Amino acid sequence: MPMQLRKIVNIFFMFLSAFIFTSSIAFSQTSYSTEIPPEIAVKLRVFPIKNYEPQLKSELRAPDVWEVVLNVVANDKDTQSSIMKSYREEGYAKLQWANLWNNRCKDVWRLLSDNYHLPISSSYFPLLLSKEENCSCELSGEILLQFDGINDDGVALIERLEKLYDGDDFIGWLHELRIVIRLLENFELDEHKGIWETREKVMKIAPLDNLHKVLKGETLYSLSVLYKVSIESIQEANGLGESTNISEGSSLIIPYGL
Numbered sequence: 001m002p003m004q005l006r007k008i009v010n011i012f013f014m015f016l017s018a019f020i021f022t023s024s025i026a027f028s029q030t031s032y033s034t035e036i037p038p039e040i041a042v043k044l045r046v047f048p049i050k051n052y053e054p055q056l057k058s059e060l061r062a063p064d065v066w067e068v069v070l071n072v073v074a075n076d077k078d079t080q081s082s083i084m085k086s087y088r089e090e091g092y093a094k095l096q097w098a099n100l101w102n103n104r105c106k107d108v109w110r111l112l113s114d115n116y117h118l119p120i121s122s123s124y125f126p127l128l129l130s131k132e133e134n135c136s137c138e139l140s141g142e143i144l145l146q147f148d149g150i151n152d153d154g155v156a157l158i159e160r161l162e163k164l165y166d167g168d169d170f171i172g173w174l175h176e177l178r179i180v181i182r183l184l185e186n187f188e189l190d191e192h193k194g195i196w197e198t199r200e201k202v203m204k205i206a207p208l209d210n211l212h213k214v215l216k217g218e219t220l221y222s223l224s225v226l227y228k229v230s231i232e233s234i235q236e237a238n239g240l241g242e243s244t245n246i247s248e249g250s251s252l253i254i255p256y257g258l
Contacts, residue, residue: 047096047100048090048091048092048093048096048097048239049091049096050090050091050239051091052091052092052093052095052096053091053092054092054095054187054188054189055187055188056186056187056188057186057187057188060185060186061120061185061186063121063182064119064120064121065119065152066118066119066121066122066154066157067119067121067178067181067182069154069157069158070121070174070177070178070181071178072154073158073171073174074171074174074175074177074178076171076175079171079172079175080175080179083175083176083179084179087179087183095183095184095187095189096189098127098180098183098184099184099189099190101127102124102127102184103189103191104137105126105127105137105140105141106123108137108138108141109123109124109126109127109137109140109141109144110123112141112142112144112145113144116144116145116147116148117148118144118147118148118150121181122144122147123144124177124180124181124184125143125144125147125161125177126140126141126143126144127180128173128176128177128180129143129164129165130143143164146160146164147160158174161174161177211251211252211253211254212227212251212252212253212254213249213250213251213252214246214247214248214249214250214251214252215248216248218246218248219244219246220234220235220244220246221244223252223254227254229254229255231244233255234252234253234254234255236255237252237253237254237255238252238253
């Protein structure tokens with residue numbers, strides 16, 4: 001950790017006990033990126049919901065001690081604004097995905113946070129740190145063990161997050177982490193009860209052999225000819241609207257045999 005950043009965090013904690021932190025993050029700021037296994041994403045079909053408009057809760061939990069650290073270190077307004085814009089786009093699609101994963105695993109993650117005597121905000125860490133363990137709440141939650149014993153040491157918290165983070169822009173990721181926590185905490189979001197059961201039913205109806213990985217030069221028209229389905233049916237199955245843009249390497253559901 002840069003020496004200047006270490007000094008900022010240390011000075012902040014010297015005076016932390018003298019303040020009662022009651023402010024909340026403004027939602028004109030914020031961003032995020034949990035990877036969703038494509039075989040799950042394409043099978044949910046009607047998710048995320050278009051034109052989704054989340055509402056603020058009537059009562060907001062004030063940021064805990066670890067969130068305060070994130071707020072001090074990740075405090076660039078332009079970065080926050082850019083991230084928040086990305087969450088508002090496409091009917092808050094990214095927020096809906098984050099909420100879906102969080103609702104699936106939050107009981108496990110919260111229990112682990114309690115067991116290790118960690119602040120509530122830590123229960124959101126697996127959402128942005130777990131990567132390939134996303135499919136398992138228990139495996140992804142094991143990362144919280146890495147924060148056991150940190151307590152109120154803000155420097156140690158940032159250093160541990162940086163060690164566990166695997167990417168190029170750590171500070172940018174910290175901005176995203178603090179924002180995701182606040183969005184999930186402060187917005188009244190759907191629980192999506194039954195959505196995983198719905199996925200299981202869809203998986204049985206539509207086997208994985210209709211998941212097509214787009215090759216170089218392929219278009220919706222060429223795929224419609226190849227699989228003998230309409231372009232419109234592919235657009236609808238993948239939530240493309242009227243767009244015909246598809247990217248090489250992306251996965252598309254081909255609704256043949258349905």
